[in-house]
Amino acid sequence: MLTADLDDILDDVFERVTSSRIFKNRDVLLPDYLPNKLPHREEQIRKVASVLAQALKGYKPNNLFIYGLTGTGKTAVVKLVVKKLSEKAVEKGVKLKITFINTKRDDTPYRVLARMLEDIGIRVPPTGVATAELYSRFKKFLDKKGTLMILVLDEIDYHVKKYGDDLLYKLTRINEELQRSKVSLVGITNDVNFTSWLDPRVKSSLGEEELVFPPYTAEQLRDILKDRAEMAFVEGVLGEGVIELCAALAARENGDARKALDLLRISGEIAERSGSSKVTVEHVRRAWEQMEKDRVVEIVKSLPLHSKLILYSILLLTKGGKTTYTGEVYRKYKELTAELGIETLTLRRVGDLISELDMLGLISTEVVSRGRRGLTRVISLESDPEAIRKGLLVDPTVAEVAG
Ligand SMILES: Nc1ncnc2c1ncn2[C@@H]1O[C@H](COP(=O)(O)OP(=O)(O)OP(=O)(O)O)[C@@H](O)[C@H]1O
Ligand SMILES: [Mg+2]
Incomplete structure (x- = not known):
């Protein structure tokens, strides 16, 4: 890239952010800010x-x-x-x-x-x-x-x-x-x-x-967000339904006020970055997707090595939205452990780890009958493949087999 281009790009970004008419005080939406009022508590x-x-x-x-x-x-x-x-x-x-x-x-x-x-x-x-x-x-x-x-x-x-x-x-x-x-x-x-x-x-x-x-309800989160939004945003920039949508989405996630506030802040940041003069429900949807991806990356990063290798096998086998099954995953996983020269867990243990990945919401599994060959589990990816890949590749061992 030419230096001139870079300067142009940076000027543009700096200009957008500094001339923001979105935030009055973004910091009051950060998790460490301690408000003077705590509605519903x-x-x-x-x-x-x-x-x-x-x-x-x-x-x-x-x-x-x-x-x-x-x-x-x-x-x-x-x-x-x-x-x-x-x-x-x-x-x-x-x-x-x-x-x-x-x-x-x-x-x-x-x-x-x-x-x-x-x-x-x-x-x-x-x-x-x-x-x-x-x-x-x-x-x-x-x-x-x-x-x-x-x-x-x-x-x-x-x-x-x-x-x-x-x-x-x-x-x-x-x-x-x-x-x-x-x-x-x-x-x-x-x-x-x-x-x-x-x-x-x-x-x-x-x-x-x-x-x-107790967890907050959607209505309670709405009150909490309204209070903070008044301090955080320039008057009139919040579009219709923005607070309600943030409250409803966070209420579904165990009534977590931190999540609701993060969502509102990130929605504002997305609006700001895209040069919009208003925060809209569309920005909230994008913010939610973004947070969901970040959450997946974090979960994947914290998995133990063998779970990562199993997940990586599933990732490879489900490319293009395909499904796979336990036996196929086990074969792929064995190839990977052989390549790395590390121990291979038993099929049974791998089955348990697959169930754990299911419980974490990263994959979904369904038991189906294969006639005389008994039961197997059909496995599909449940979370964003790019987010999963990103979380996996942080691990140098997985990166090694990924080439
Ligand atoms: N009733 C409320 N009114 C306004 N803001 C609130 C209220 N409850 C929580 N918050 C805000 O939500 C965020 C999360 O709250 P807090 O840190 O107290 O959660 P917590 O219960 O301690 O969670 P954790 O178990 O994860 O530590 C903070 O930014 C806090 O200021
Ligand atoms: Mg706490």
Whole structure:
């Protein structure tokens, strides 16, 4: 490409984006933005606030366990309540320390303890201290301060699945060892099976109070989107039915507000990029397709190697919209493992992995009779082949057989 062309192209793109009459403030649609109002969460706000408000009287709030599917407002509600609570505590001159840790980001026991120490003003080197030592330092310094601490552990399942519930067990017992301080725990997760990872003692202690966040309905998502859209978009650019369609599509996906907001933002971005002066339902449809493809790429990327090889076999065998069946997939898969010089799973195991791919919605399978030759499964691709290919080729091993 000639440099002049490139300049022209870039000028055009920069011009379109900077002269956008679509967004007034796109950032309010980003997942990390914390709005001041959370429609349809009054009940949950009330409950979290009433549990934690004990702290304003100097009592240790009960531990609180919060569960709800992804995008149901758990993090937003707790962050909002905790923010107001610490303002109130300052106003009333109550000693209160609130620490918010996302254990997906800070997952190791070391990181969690280091964050707790940092929050009470104690610096910790990034590595090199035994976690037992960090734990006793934390107790010592917290007691010196003589304060109440509310410790929020968000996405707590990430920590527990990797490192077990030892730290959580200690933290639920910590008050027995503190003289002048108290710690209350708030645990948040979107994993239905999370409590099965916990020792019954930890489970009952963490769950002194429990709160469930239900998925949003399409109507509720519409209210949420309307509020945000007012802040995010230039007045009048949202075409008819845009908010309604975003709400309806996200409601189908487990009432996920994050998805609804992403969809609205991406629709706006597509409109902006195409130089349109309005966001239309057509832009929403394109945004949805785009998100669906991105989702497929992510799922495929996270599959284990043998599932990827099976999926790659299916991809090859279903070119042009054809169907295939288990035996054919197994032959292709065996060729690939032989080429790579790695072990080959049994036919039975491959059958199980094919069922998993079906459950993930990447392929669809149907059992049909082949007369005397018994039953087989007819397999077809269910997701966008390009998205599947893209996800697969990120893996260097698959890329090797793909040539
Ligand atoms: N009632 C609401 N009003 C306005 N915005 C909301 C509401 N509920 C959720 N949101 C927004 O939706 C997005 C997702 O919400 P949040 O992060 O609280 O979900 P979550 O339940 O913590 O999900 P996950 O389990 O995936 O962490 C955020 O941008 C949040 O601001
Ligand atoms: Mg969250």
